[in-house]
Amino acid sequence: MGFIDIFSQQLVNGIVLGSFYALVALGYTMVFGVVKLLNFAHGDLYMVGGFAGFLILSFLSPFIGPGWFGVAVSMVFAMIAVGILGVVIERVAYAPMLSAPRLSILITALAVSLVLQNGMLTITKGQYVPFGSALGFGGVNLGSLFISYNQMILVGVSIALMAGLEIFVSRTQYGRAMRAVSVDKDMSRLLGINVNRVIAGTFFLGTGLAAAAGTMAGAYYGSLWYFMGFLIGLKAFTAAVIGGIGSIPGAMLGGLILGLLESFGTQLPGVGSEWKDVFSFSVLILVLVFKPTGLLGKPEQERM
Amino acid sequence: MTLLQVQGVSLSFAGSKVLQGVNFAVAEGAIASLIGPNGAGKTSLFNCITGFYKPQAGSIRLAGTETLRMKPHQVTRSGIARTFQNVRLFREMSVTENVMSGLHCRTSAGIIESILRLPGQQREETMIRDFAEECLTFVGITEGWDRDATTLPYGWQRRVEIARALATKPKLLLLDEPAAGLTSSEKEDLIGLIGRIRDQRGISVLLIEHDTGLVMRVSERISVLDHGVMIAEGAPKEIQANPKVIEAYLGVEDGEASLGL
């Protein structure tokens, strides 16, 4: 393969990977924007989303088939179910903590993450679970470059979801309320915004997107694992930081950049695929050192 | 001689101008006050002086040294101590320990000395405790040193905060509304304390205060800030008679009454 082929193949891989990262990063960033909480459990909700999609698909596939249509329908149900789980977690574990010291909230979020992870470990006995979708292997050849239909659908769905979110946040009343709450919670309350409902909505949306990514990842890669949320949680956070934490377009951009960085980074001499993750975490640390506000984030003067 | 020199300080947050080209000075050995209506930018100016906010323009010098680029802890080290408008003592720590925090920047024992309990470190610990207790006694708190500081009555907490600031051995002490929430007898004590801080310790004092009666009595110079602009500066008598000041206050409430005329 020539240089151009490798380049374009990695470009496609990077975009596919990047759309997963972006979807998960969005939830991270939205929740952070509104409640200033690093939801460690976010990656695990992606994992739970994958399993939820799998369960729903295994019920529905006799009726709607295990192809992309079946996966898409399961994905929607999984988004709703896991979105509700996200809201429940917020109500039960985070809401009582929001005025507690930051350390306590962080540990609580970690605890939620561990409960989800180890709960799934117990249920699946630590085994990989085949997703049970049948997606076909077709695709288009552009010269020596092969792009599968699966990759196209996956990226297309991700873009559609992100566009939907962007429209929701920028055009609707609810989206405006979300932005107001992220700027100043007390002021929003004074202006008559139901802050608790906005927070619940944010968790629902953020978690739902993670669940969508989880279901698609399950369908695309073909199997699920209780620990699959750990790495992607870290990566999504990295993506959110690259883009500027709290910024929705930033999360999309950051996801894409990280996906591309990873797929091209592994082509660098000395950075084989076994160093891929080390590479991304190093990127995270470098970004934090040199541009902690990220590409699209705004520096803020903390109120005294 | 000028101790603190603020020149052309401008500060804005996301477009809203909080301070606009503020010029201001405190002479060595002075007791000065900064007054102005709510939201005028007084606390923000304190935050600029102490390094918490970074103004977009201007210069702030303490005894000739530029402090604008310093971090808050460096400003404290160089000799400016402060209290907070809403008392901020350390929770879950005793009164003495709260005051001991002020000596951190005047002492040096590190990890190794502390682990080995070297004689120098032991001496330093005793010195820290003694000086903290001396500061507490100075502000008039002679009991309850072992109590959690945040469980003290409010007026006491304010004084612990002053003791804590004094423990940093400052040249200039900034007090943000020290009389807020005090009873009238506590206010009398405060006036006495501010005088003693300057007379016995040689520390210059700058206070922000809404109680104009107290301000007129305690301060030698008064500066008036309104909407981020310094509108007047002078001796108490001059300020009381200044029409611009009266108007600034009239704009918000009964100006003459609040100026104690």
Place this chain on the structure above:
Amino acid sequence: MPDTPIRPSAWGGLTTILDTPLKRQVAIAVILMAMIVAPLLFGQYATVILTNALLYVVLALGLNIVVGYAGLLDLGFAAFFAVGAYTVGIATLNFGLNFWLALPLAVFFAIIAGIIIGTPTLRLRSDYLAIVTLGFGEIVRLAARNLRETGGASGLSGIESPWLFGWHISTPLDFYYVFCVLAIIAVVVSVRLANSRLGRAWLYVRHDEDAAEAMGIDRVKVKLAAYVVGAVYGAIGGAFFAANLGAISPNSFSFQQSVLILMAVILGGMGKIPGVILGAFIVILAPELLRDFGDLRLFIFAVGLLLIMLFRPSGIWPAKSRTGARR
């Protein structure tokens, strides 16, 4: 004025029970006796478990300085544990160094690693440290797995057990006593640091960063000190761990390991030394008791952690002398 004396203390509620020097000395003597005779009473299997528990006491006390004192969430503590273990492994196997020379080297590398990770992140919001340390933990584990020098996925083996003045520290019982000494040193150092200028600074910064800065405390420097001291504890634990087992592999330094150490700190009660010790014993002994539960045991721990955070954030160990102040 209600008289509610509050003496913040690293000892938690113990100070009210052991209020005289005599009581304290008796308590210490009893604990020392118990430590000496325990392995003779319970047999070899229990000795190995107890040794492991003591290792966790050391690690948890180290992490307690970071989390319990300075209030920083470190999710990659196992990385320092790994740095200590691998330094000893490589230095003794590849460079023929003696264990006692490798040990300061391990401490040195842990300090360097702590400074490299801590300096950029500690300037930022505390949340960032949590996630960066998580990433750092993974970097170290992956590096250990991918590098030739660290023996890849199978790790290093054949690390020789050390000699000390003619005593060959080799049997499980030998190592039990070595870890007893380490744990005691860890406790003493923790207590001394807690009652020092730096120890107080950790608490100031943890309770109110702005007020601490206003008092002239360099919060970045102070946090870095906590992070680095924690790193040294981890590295020393790791060094002796490697010497004890004679073999190490990347699996011992996973995220789960970091979480387990963190649980030891939080379950018992962060910031309180007896609480942390209790936590270390719970984390090591409970799996022995819950052996039949298999994977469920981690789940039980996780639920326990969540319940603790929601209902008793100060941990299991009572904090009599400080109640009222805690929420």
